[in-house]
Amino acid sequence: MSAPFLKALAGESLSPPPLWLMRQAGRYLPEYRETRALAGSFWTLCNTPRLAAEVTLQPIRRFGFDAAIIFSDILTVPMALGHEVRFDEGPKLAALTGVEKLELSQERWRQWLTPVYDAIQLARAQLDPDKALLGFAGAPWTLATYLAGGGNDEQMAAKLWAYRDPAWFQTLIDILCDCVAFHLVGQLKAGADAVQLFDSWASGLSPAQFERWVVAPTTSVVAKVRKVVADARIIGFPRGASLAGLMRYRSTGIDAISLDTAVPADWAVGELGTVLQGNLDPMALVAGGRALGEAVDAILNAVNGKPFIFNLGHGILPNTPVEHVTELVRLVRGNR
Numbered sequence: 001m002s003a004p005f006l007k008a009l010a011g012e013s014l015s016p017p018p019l020w021l022m023r024q025a026g027r028y029l030p031e032y033r034e035t036r037a038l039a040g041s042f043w044t045l046c047n048t049p050r051l052a053a054e055v056t057l058q059p060i061r062r063f064g065f066d067a068a069i070i071f072s073d074i075l076t077v078p079m080a081l082g083h084e085v086r087f088d089e090g091p092k093l094a095a096l097t098g099v100e101k102l103e104l105s106q107e108r109w110r111q112w113l114t115p116v117y118d119a120i121q122l123a124r125a126q127l128d129p130d131k132a133l134l135g136f137a138g139a140p141w142t143l144a145t146y147l148a149g150g151g152n153d154e155q156m157a158a159k160l161w162a163y164r165d166p167a168w169f170q171t172l173i174d175i176l177c178d179c180v181a182f183h184l185v186g187q188l189k190a191g192a193d194a195v196q197l198f199d200s201w202a203s204g205l206s207p208a209q210f211e212r213w214v215v216a217p218t219t220s221v222v223a224k225v226r227k228v229v230a231d232a233r234i235i236g237f238p239r240g241a242s243l244a245g246l247m248r249y250r251s252t253g254i255d256a257i258s259l260d261t262a263v264p265a266d267w268a269v270g271e272l273g274t275v276l277q278g279n280l281d282p283m284a285l286v287a288g289g290r291a292l293g294e295a296v297d298a299i300l301n302a303v304n305g306k307p308f309i310f311n312l313g314h315g316i317l318p319n320t321p322v323e324h325v326t327e328l329v330r331l332v333r334g335n336r
Contacts, residue, residue: 002129002130003018003066003067003129003130003131003132003193004018004066004130005018005020005066005067005131005132005193005194005309006132006193006194006233008275008307008308008309009194009233009235009255009256009275009307009309010233010255010307011275011307012307013305013306013307013308014307014308015304016300016310016332016333016334017300017303017308017309017310017332018066018067018132018309018310019065019066019309019310019311019328019329019332019333020065020066020067020068020069020134020309020310020311021059021065021311021312021315021316021325022069022237022258022311022312022314022315022316023315023316024059024063024065024068024069024316025055025056025058025059025068025069025071026315026316026318027318028316028317028318028319028320028321028322028325029058029059029062029322030322031055031058031062032055032058035051035054035055035058036055038051039051041087042073042087043087045071046071046072046073046076046115046116047115048115049115049118049119049121049122050119050122052070052071052072052115052116052119052123053070053071053119053120053122053123053126055071056068056069056070056071056119056123056133057123057126057127060127060131062322063325063326063329064329065131065329066130066131066132067131067132067133067134067193067194067309068123068127068131068132068133068134069133069134069135069136069196070116070119070120070123070133070134070135070136070187070192071119072116072119072136073087073091074136074137074138074142074143074146074198074200075091075093075138075143075146076112076113076116076137076183077137077138077143077176077179077180077183078093078143078146078147079112080103080108080109080112080113080179080183081102081103081104081109081175081176081179082101082102082103082108083096083101083102083147091146092150093146093147093150094150095147095148095149095150095157096147096148096172098168099168099171099172099175102175104175104178106182109179109182109183110186113182113183113186116135116183116186116187116190117186117187117189117190118190120133120135120187120190120191120192121190121191123191124190124191124192125191132193132194133191133192133193134192134193134194134195134196134235135184135187135188135190135192135194135195135196136187136195136196136197136198137180137183137184137187137195137197137198138180138197138198138199138200139180139197139198139199139202139214139217139218139221139236139238140173140176140177140180140213140217140218140220140221141158141173141199141201141202141213141214141217142198142199142200142201142202143176143180144158144169144172144173144176144213145157145158145201147172148161155201155204155205158201159205159209162209162212162213166212169213173213173217174220176217177217177220177221177224178224180197180221181220181221181224181225184197184221184225184232184234185224185225185228185229185232188225188229188232189229193233194232194233194234194235194255195225195232195233195234195235196234196235196236196237196258197218197221197234197235197236197237197254198237198239199214199218199236199237199238199239199241200237200239201239201240202214202238202239202240202241202245203239203240203241204240205245207244207245207248210241210242210245210248211248214238214241214245214249215248215249215251215252218236218238218249218252218254219251219252219253222234222252222253222254223253226253233255234253234254234255234256235254235255235256235257235258235277236249236252236254236256236257236258237257237258237260237277238257239260239314240260240262241260243263243267243271246259246263246268246272247271247272250272250273250274254274255274255275256274256275256276256277256309257272257274257275257276257277258276258277258278258279258311259276259277259278259279259313260278260279260313260314261278261279261280261281261282261312261313261314262313263278263279263313264302265278265279265298265299265302265303266302269302269303269306275307275308275309276303276306276307276308276309277308277309277310277311278299278309278310278311278312278313279299279311279312279313280295280296280299280310280311280312280313280328281295281312281313282312282313282314282315282316282317282320283317285312285316285317285320285324285325285328286317286319286320286321286324287324288321288323288324288327292324292327292328292331293331296328296331296332297331300332310332
């Protein structure tokens with residue numbers, strides 16, 4: 001296990017810590033924009049393994065990050081389940097009205113998700129051994145939020161469904177747990193060194209709802225994955241979870257918790273007792289200069305001597321100057 005990312009994920013404290021960024025392959029990079037134009041559409045880019053592998057590797061070539069994350073989208077799982085998703089300026093879904101039409105055939109899931117696995121194989125073959133490759137999936141609650149709301153960036157429809165008909169909503173969550181676990185296993189078998197679960201809409205839930213719709217499904221997914229891949233390394237990102245929620249999230253069996261920007265790093269170090277990832281404000285990266293330097297120093301000081309993976313508190317923003325990312329790498333790695 002020579003990759004610094006994997007050493008940190010296994011609980012080793014490294015100085016400097018390994019570094020990668022959520023959405024590190026994206027519109028802020030000119031080479032990404034060129035490849036996206038060549039593909040013609042976001043979805044074609046995701047589903048053409050050669051192009052998906054290419055954009056996965058672009059930020060590694062430019063910045064030398066310690067981990068690449070396969071270029072894909074969390075809504076591949078609803079599509080594998082037979083639910084229509086369109087990508088225009090953003091994802092568009094018809095609001096799900098029942099689970100009866102969802103496709104439960106694992107053979108269908110494999111057919112729809114194979115381009116992701118092919119891209120992972122291509123990317124892994126081109127990565128140096130000291131660079132890790134991550135797969136990922138959306139967590140069941142977040143995917144249910146998109147399905148219930150038709151792609152709207154809000155939780156209202158899912159919350160109402162969960163309160164009004166919890167038995168039906170549990171059925172949806174159970175289906176999503178199965179498909180998400182299937183997809184994570186497929187990525188690990190294809191060559192991903194670790195996987196990340198994105199629970200992007202974990203905020204604003206009552207303690208009981210957080211326990212039922214975030215903690216319990218995540219626990220289920222982790223168990224299902226490890227039943228097939230016993231040594232699977234899994235990072236969880238419950239974005240917007242309360243501090244009390246993060247304390248409960250530790251019980252899911254994940255190897256590391258990725259922190260959003262609002263979580264105090266020193267509190268997390270003292271209270272969570274697990275490998276941490278995060279949590280630079282993406283806006284500090286846009287700002288650059290003194291603000292960036294101070295923000296990086298604050299995080300590094302808080303996690304000093306602890307197993308830690310440097311990242312953002314959410315995805316990199318499209319208007320981020322490339323030179324600021326170069327400066328971030330310099331700051332984290334201490335070449336001042």
